Amino acid sequence: xxxxxxxxxxxxxxxxxxxxxxxxxxxxxxxxxxxxxxxxxxxxxxxxxxxxxxxxxxxxxxxxxxxxxxxxxxxxxxxxxxxxxxxxxxxxxxxxxxxxxxxxxxxxxxxxxxxxxxxxxxxxxxxxxxxxxxxxxxxxxxxxxxxxxxxxxxxxxxxxxxxxxxxxxxxxxxxxxxxxxxxxxxxxxxxxxxxxxxxxxxxxxxxxxxxxxxxxxxxxxxxxxxxxxxxxxxxxxxxxxxxxxxxxxxxxxxxxxxxxxxxxxxxxxxxxxxxxxxxxxxxxx
Numbered sequence: 001x002x003x004x005x006x007x008x009x010x011x012x013x014x015x016x017x018x019x020x021x022x023x024x025x026x027x028x029x030x031x032x033x034x035x036x037x038x039x040x041x042x043x044x045x046x047x048x049x050x051x052x053x054x055x056x057x058x059x060x061x062x063x064x065x066x067x068x069x070x071x072x073x074x075x076x077x078x079x080x081x082x083x084x085x086x087x088x089x090x091x092x093x094x095x096x097x098x099x100x101x102x103x104x105x106x107x108x109x110x111x112x113x114x115x116x117x118x119x120x121x122x123x124x125x126x127x128x129x130x131x132x133x134x135x136x137x138x139x140x141x142x143x144x145x146x147x148x149x150x151x152x153x154x155x156x157x158x159x160x161x162x163x164x165x166x167x168x169x170x171x172x173x174x175x176x177x178x179x180x181x182x183x184x185x186x187x188x189x190x191x192x193x194x195x196x197x198x199x200x201x202x203x204x205x206x207x208x209x210x211x212x213x214x215x216x217x218x219x220x221x222x223x224x225x226x227x228x229x230x231x232x233x234x235x236x237x238x239x240x241x242x243x244x245x246x247x248x249x250x251x252x253x254x255x256x257x258x259x260x261x262x263x264x265x266x267x268x269x270x271x272x273x274x275x276x277x278x279x280x281x282x283x284x285x
Contacts, residue, residue, distance in 0.1 A: 086127020
């Protein structure tokens with residue numbers, strides 16, 4: 001029997017075999033469950049999501065190649081290599097991969113490797129822009145605002161957004177498997193445009209949220225002779241919501257400093273806000 005430690009030269013001697021297995025809806029459900037619950041558990045700095053990717057499709061690889069076959073062992077080595085993409089889009093790559101392996105079995109190994117490498121970067125950019133930044137920002141802001149006002153609909157909005165994302169992730173595997181390789185040529189030229197559009201929309205949303213969520217204004221009203229100067233009123237004449245903008249830009253600058261992280265930035269904001277509020281310089285709007 002060929003060992004698991006086959007060298008690339010020996011791998012060329014593997015004679016492709018096929019069990020003739022066709023994936024079923026039960027297989028898709030198993031992959032989706034593993035993807036949603038366990039995909040990131042094997043994450044590491046050397047191969048990132050490689051072990052997680054192999055784990056979610058291992059039962060199906062066994063059905064396609066047969067248990068303990070040389071082809072199975074070699075494909076396990078291939079799929080456990082470095083892989084990293086958005087966990088919101090990873091099963092699109094999985095669906096295309098399985099469609100190719102089911103059709104051509106071991107002969108598709110080089111195509112599968114190239115496809116995974118070629119798509120993981122593009123899908124990482126799109127998935128992170130949409131699902132890790134844009135959607136949480138929009139729906140989180142809406143839900144948080146409504147919750148602050150005592151409106152229970154805020155919680156329902158967040159639950160709805162979360163459930164919709166889970167359904168999207170569940171459905172995409174079967175669609176990608178059905179479309180197969182043709183999905184790559186259909187989507188590839190649109191990914192860059194979609195990424196740029198999502199990024200631009202995210203910038204607009206962040207700007208709008210800064211003005212609506214950061215509720216702070218100048219409380220300091222110095223008196224010169226008989227004249228009381230309302231700092232906030234004068235600032236609003238120059239640019240409304242200028243103070244929230246300054247705060248947001250200051251935090252953005254702060255996060256770019258060496259040895260700075262989000263936790264430290266939060267504590268700095270809390271301490272500075274308490275001091276300025278105690279001195280009567282700022283107040284909640």
